[in-house]
Amino acid sequence: MYRAMRCTALTGPAALSMQELEEVGPGPGEVRVQVRAIGVNYPDLLMTRGAYQLRLEPPFTPGMEVAGEVAETGPGVKGWSPGDRVIALMRHGGYAEQVVVPEDALIPLPAPFGFDEGATFHVATRTAYHALLDRGRLQAGETLLVLGSTGGVGLTAVELGRLQGARVIAVGSSDERLAVARQRGADAVVNYRTQDLVDAVKSLTDGAGVDVVYDPVGGELSRASTRLLRWEGRLLVVGFASGEIAAYAANHALLKGYSIVGVRAGEGARRDPAQARRARDAMLAFAAKDHLRPHVCRAYPLAQAAEALQSLESRGVVGRVVLRP
Numbered sequence: 001m002y003r004a005m006r007c008t009a010l011t012g013p014a015a016l017s018m019q020e021l022e023e024v025g026p027g028p029g030e031v032r033v034q035v036r037a038i039g040v041n042y043p044d045l046l047m048t049r050g051a052y053q054l055r056l057e058p059p060f061t062p063g064m065e066v067a068g069e070v071a072e073t074g075p076g077v078k079g080w081s082p083g084d085r086v087i088a089l090m091r092h093g094g095y096a097e098q099v100v101v102p103e104d105a106l107i108p109l110p111a112p113f114g115f116d117e118g119a120t121f122h123v124a125t126r127t128a129y130h131a132l133l134d135r136g137r138l139q140a141g142e143t144l145l146v147l148g149s150t151g152g153v154g155l156t157a158v159e160l161g162r163l164q165g166a167r168v169i170a171v172g173s174s175d176e177r178l179a180v181a182r183q184r185g186a187d188a189v190v191n192y193r194t195q196d197l198v199d200a201v202k203s204l205t206d207g208a209g210v211d212v213v214y215d216p217v218g219g220e221l222s223r224a225s226t227r228l229l230r231w232e233g234r235l236l237v238v239g240f241a242s243g244e245i246a247a248y249a250a251n252h253a254l255l256k257g258y259s260i261v262g263v264r265a266g267e268g269a270r271r272d273p274a275q276a277r278r279a280r281d282a283m284l285a286f287a288a289k290d291h292l293r294p295h296v297c298r299a300y301p302l303a304q305a306a307e308a309l310q311s312l313e314s315r316g317v318v319g320r321v322v323l324r325p
C-alpha cells in the first residue's frame with residue numbers, strides 16, 4: 001500500500017485528501033519510482049476545479065512531475081536500475097509516495113540538482129523553451145518582456161531568455177518579488193503596481209518597445225503589452241494566471257505587424273516528439289552546467305498539498321513550491 005493525495009470533487013484544493021492505494025505494477029516497460037519531491041504546478045490547481053484542458057473525473061491524483069529514486073523495474077526495462085536518481089513526468093498522478101511510469105517518462109536527475117530542483121525542472125523549462133525558441137523564435141540581441149516573471153514558468157523564461165542572449169525585462173507585482181527575477185538574470189524590472197507598464201518599458205527601451213512578450217498572466221497586462229510590440233513582434237500566449245483571458249483587436253495586430261502565438265508545451269511535445277527531445281537535451285545541457293536551476297522557495301509535506309496550491313493562488317510564492325512525501 002502507499003499514500004496519495006486524491007482529489008475527490010472538482011471544488012478546488014480543499015477537496016484533496018490523503019488515501020491509501022493498492023500497489024500495482026510495474027508492468028512490462030514500466031518503472032516504480034520512490035518519490036522524494038513533487039513539483040506543484042498551476043495546472044494542478046486548475047485540475048482540482050475541472051478548469052484545465054485535461055478534465056479528469058474524481059477521484060484522481062494531481063501532479064505532473066516528481067523526482068526520486070528508481071525502486072523497481074518491470075520486465076524488459078533496460079535503461080534504469082534500482083537506486084537511479086530520476087525525474088518522472090506524467091499528466092497526473094504525482095502527488096503520491098510512489099509512481100509507476102513508462103521508462104521513457106524518466107530523465108536522469110541533473111548532477112547539480114537535489115530532488116526539490118529535479119521535481120520542478122521539466123514543466124517550467126519545457127514551457128519556457130517551447131514558447132521562446134520553438135514558437136517565439138527569440139534571437140540573441142532581441143528584447144524580451146516577461147509577464148508573471150516571479151512565477152514558475154515566468155522565472156524560467158527570464159533565465160532562458162538571458163541564456164539566449166536577449167535583453168530581458170521582467171514584470172511583477174512587488175519590488176521584493178522582482179529582486180529574485182533580477183538575481184536570475186533580468187536586465188531590468190517593472191513593478192506594475194507602482195509603475196505604468198507601457199510608460200516604464202518605453203522609457204527602458206528609448207521608445208522602441210520589445211520584440212517578444214512572454215505572457216502567462218493574460219488580462220489587462222497582456223492587452224497593455226501589445227502596445228509595446230515592435231514590427232514583427234511576437235506575443236506568446238502561455239497562460240491566464242490573472243484569471244482573465246484577454247481579447248485582442250485584430251486591426252491593431254495588422255497595423256503594427258505583430259503575431260499572437262499560442263503555446264501548449266505538453267501538446268507540442270506529443271505532436272513533435274523529436275523536437276521535444278532536442279529541447280530536452282538542450283535544457284539538460286544547461287542544467288548540467290548549472291546555468292538553469294529552479295528557484296524553490298518553500299517545501300510542504302504531501303499532506304498539505306491544499307495549502308501549497310493555495311499559496312500559489314494567493315501569490316505567496318516566488319518561483320516554485322514542492323511537496324515532500
Ligand SMILES: NC(=O)c1ccc[n+]([C@@H]2O[C@H](COP(=O)([O-])OP(=O)(O)OC[C@H]3O[C@@H](n4cnc5c(N)ncnc54)[C@H](OP(=O)(O)O)[C@@H]3O)[C@@H](O)[C@H]2O)c1
Nearest residue numbers: 042148150151152153172173216238239240241242264265
Ligand atoms: N502553455 C503552457 O504550455 C503552460 C505550461 C505551464 C503553465 N501554463 C500556465 O501558465 C500560467 C502561470 O503558471 P505558473 O506555474 O508560472 O504560475 P505561478 O507560479 O502561480 O505564477 C503566476 C504569476 O503570475 C502573476 N500573476 C498576475 N496576476 C495574478 C493573479 N491574479 N493570480 C495569480 N498570479 C498572478 C504572479 O506574479 P506577480 O504577483 O508578481 O504579478 C505569479 O507569480 C498558468 O495559467 C498555467 O496554467 C501554461
